């Protein structure tokens with residue numbers, strides 16, 4: 319069922335209200351007319367009565383003395399005619415006994431006035447409606463000089479009065495209908511404006527329900543509808559704000575879940591890798607020790623086996639050390655003792671320490687250093703830089719170079735460690751910082767590598783709010799590190 323529009327309801331209410339007004343007004347007016355007609359009729363009949371009484375009494379007094387009854391019986395018809403002429407009404411006369419003694423319209427149809435006549439004979443005025451109400455019989459005592467002589471009956475026609483009354487009543491009916499129609503139309507037009515505002519508000523609410531929020535209030539008015547419009551607009555903005563916040567939270571949550579899933583995956587892979595990487599040196603140690611047992615007397619073989627056992631044990635030791643460091647970084651509160659670290663000084667120190675190893679590999683170290691200080695954990699930075707230096711030596715070529723440069727840029731300090739070595743193939747670039755990843759396992763193994771160094775380096779760098787990147791280069795590998803400088807406003811917050 320479709321609801322009736324509010325403008326139809328309002329217009330109908332207005333129309334009915336006005337109709338009611340017209341109705342009440344018509345009641346008063348019609349009653350007034352009726353009273354007025356009654357008054358005029360009574361006045362006229364009283365006057366006619368007075369004249370009739372007067373003329374009959376005068377005729378009676380001036381005629382030879384005779385009883386009232388015979389007087390009336392002989393002259394009644396004449397009196398009735400005279401009075402009818404004078405008053406313009408149909409007049410009937412009765413004597414004291416109630417007998418009709420005169421009638422101005424003798425052939426008029428007979429009617430029964432018994433009760434009214436009895437009342438009039440009793441000295442009182444009586445009314446009776448005749449001819450289905452279109453005339454009134456007015457019966458009034460006819461007074462003689464000393465007592466009542468008979469009764470005068472006037473036929474007062476009501477037709478005109480009734481017609482007038484009906485005309486006015488009809489006029490009110492027509493007026494009522496016109497008022498109903500016109501007020502409904504005018505009301506409809508007037509309320510259309512108000513309801514169009516309500517429709518606009520309704521549309522705005524519908525829009526909000528569908529998630530299309532408002533850019534401005536749907537209406538600008540200075541009344542209650544205007545206030546409602548403002549309210550709807552504020553409500554829309556509030557909902558929009560909360561929805562946006564909710565969506566942001568949801569995105570953050572989703573990202574966190576994804577990160578957790580990735581971490582879990584990485585952890586699984588890490589554990590899988592650990593078991594694999596541990597097995598290899600252990601198998602090798604086991605095999606060499608068995609060989610040693612089998613060929614106790616073969617000194618060369620023993621020495622070779624011992625050498626390999628030593629190498630594999632070193633590798634295992636290195637791996638355990640790295641894994642413990644990584645685990646500590648991930649799981650426990652990393653013991654971070656930040657202080658002012660002079661990078662130039664540290665790089666010079668490391669270059670000095672690794673010079674012997676570089677010489678062994680036939681590699682020269684070239685330094686382009688400037689004064690730069692960072693706010694960091696000394697031991698960690700040392701570990702980071704040694705790892706990168708060491709890789710640059712390990713994966714270099716005889717006669718190659720390591721070029722280390724640093725510079726201060728705003729509140730960051732950048733360190734570049736470039737080498738002229740074997741380089742890193744493009745397809746391995748993304749994986750280089752993953753634990754246990756090695757480009758060439760043999761070479762890495764041969765140089766005592768574990769594939770854990772860069773992974774640990776990256777984590778340590780990030781703990782310092784630093785960055786590490788493998789840059790594009792034609793030959794060799796170029797790693798670029800950045801750290802917040804000692805003077806950076808945020809460096810004191812590093813944990």
Ligand code: ADP
Pocket residue numbers: 705709710713714737739740741742750755756757758762766767768769770771772773794795
């Ligand atoms: P590893 O202990 O094997 O050196 P890292 O995590 O330090 O492990 O390095 C991962 C791998 O990245 C190495 O095995 C090597 O293949 C490659 N790599 C690292 N540094 C260099 C470099 N300077 N030049 C060429 N390859 C490198």
